[in-house]
């Protein structure tokens with residue numbers, strides 16, 4: 001699929017934004033200032049961006065515990081996300097959600113999710129809205145290989161097929177499900193299994209933005225033609241542990257190092273667009289430093305952000321009343 | 326006696342029971358870890374809190390079963406195995422995940438013995454980590470004992486110290502009924518004296534942790550050490566109380582509570598869960614119904630607010646009843662303000 005210079009620059013910037021966001025969080029996490037569980041998306045950028053570059057605010061996504069990349073790719077404000085991760089009252093979810101629950105409904109981002117397999121059924125519901133509106137919008141659920149074994153995901157796939165919904169199930173195979181290999185727990189071939197549900201599967205190289213972008217174009221064509229749901233399966237890796245602090249005893253010592261050298265979505269992208277043409281390295285370098293400075297600034301402002309008080313804790317349980325302190 | 330953490334005490338109980346009885350099996354996500362990983366280690370996790378560490382090395386993968394992420398099928402696996410003669414210990418990493426497995430727990434497991442005319446037994450232990458304290462947010466921090474204690478057929482226990490952790494887990498495994506075994510995640514590293522060798526602690530029965538004259542404080546889980554902290558503050562003011570660690574929320578040891586109440590006349594219940602339909606409410610009801618004549622003032626419940634567990638540090642700290650709030654409530658109960 002042909003993409004303009006502007007498209008390509010924007011895609012690169014989004015991928016760099018995610019990488020920088022996560023690398024920075026990895027460093028900041030060591031200071032102990034960030035509370036709770038943080039699951040980083042670095043290594044999988046091409047998938048979130050290759051898919052979300054096709055979407056607008058009218059389209060929906062559901063995400064996972066490893067949600068930062070999906071959030072950024074779908075248009076959530078990285079600064080407000082950072083404030084949320086630092087638990088600030090002016091964070092995207094007022095400090096009540098945290099890393100695992102970032103959401104921005106106005107952007108069509110229906111939430112990261114602490115429950116593996118929690119997102120796909122919700123995204124099926126959003127697809128019902130898309131169908132009812134009839135405006136060509138679609139709904140996409142992101143999920144890891146591990147999540148593909150959850151009954152809720154099976155139910156969601158079948159429901160979407162039965163109702164012929166404009167719904168795309170994305171499975172990101174990053175090799176692991178917490179401390180266990182994905183191959184151990186997916187008892188059969190995930191592509192065949194998904195096809196068995198009646199979903200055509202579009203496959204992509206999860207390290208290659210252009211491959212994912214093309215697969216998503218094909219998936220969208222299928223869905224928008226009214227043929228019902230489909231799936232997109234892409235392999236990548238995560239550069240960090242399952243969560244920050246994970247000793248990664250299940251992983252060979254040099255696995256990540258090797259992958260970083262040979263399989264890096266950003267390096268791959270850079271090589272592709274500079275060697276074959278439209279961009280030169282300096283333009284990308286400029287994006288890199290601009291994004292790095294921006295993220296640095298997000299962290300600085302997040303650290304200085306206001307802490308939430310009791311009124312934040314008690315509000316929004318219901319629309320029309322709240323408990324007294 | 327040896328000083329050990331709750332984590333190690335639980336681990337010891339699993340070794341003890343698995344060595345003793347070959348029908349005891351363990352199942353759950355990452356209970357060993359490493360399957361299909363590139364390091365080759367098959368004890369890469371031992372459960373995400375380390376409770377099942379080392380089991381696979383001694384007992385092998387037929388008795389220490391790493392499962393896919395499929396909570397409903399994990400409990401189903403335990404249920405079917407239990408009905409047919411095994412003693413499964415199923416782990417749901419976080420108690421919040423019970424939602425995914427709820428049918429297997431409250432429609433199936435809890436009801437077998439009763440529905441099947443008393444002919445079936447399902448000696449399943451469902452271990453789960455619960456509670457706030459790690460800023461793990463709304464879907465990884467809940468205390469679900471109130472909800473599960475409402476289900477007839479389930480026994481629900483909440484050990485608060487290493488000795489009970491070991492003894493009650495062993496007892497839960499030997500028990501012929503389903504036992505929901507809730508481990509407070511903020512207590513895993515708490516240390517205390519643990520009896521060496523084979524050790525069983527009764528599943529039923531509350532524990533009088535300390536005695537005093539002015540009030541009866543009934544609590545459980547992480548609220549036990551928090552109430553002890555409150556006690557240290559109040560002692561300086563001359564206030565002392567009976568501190569009762571419930572240990573089990575189903576059944577509830579009514580006798581000990583009512584006996585203490587008859588001596589102190591004042592009741593404070595400290596419960597980390599949300600207040601609606603809670604264990605705190607249940608104990609208040611027991612006092613109102615069966616201890617009314619002993620009560621010299623209103624029962625006070627110290628609980629989390631009626632909200633999900635919030636993420637930010639400041640919010641979680643406000644959410645969880647801490648020693649100061651507990652002390653204030655006891656002071657109010659005793660002095661009437």
Ligand SMILES: Cc1ncc(C[n+]2csc(CCOP(=O)(O)OP(=O)(O)O)c2C)c(N)n1
Pocket residue numbers: 064065066114115116117143144145146147148174176177178182242354394396418422425
């Ligand atoms: C219902 C439920 N079960 C288990 C977990 C614990 N958990 C969180 S992430 C995860 C592994 C998910 O693996 P995968 O879907 O491959 O996503 P990845 O972490 O690789 O991005 C597990 C088991 C959970 N959060 N929710």
Ligand SMILES: [Mg+2]
Pocket residue numbers: 144145146172173174175176177178182
């Ligand atoms: Mg995975």
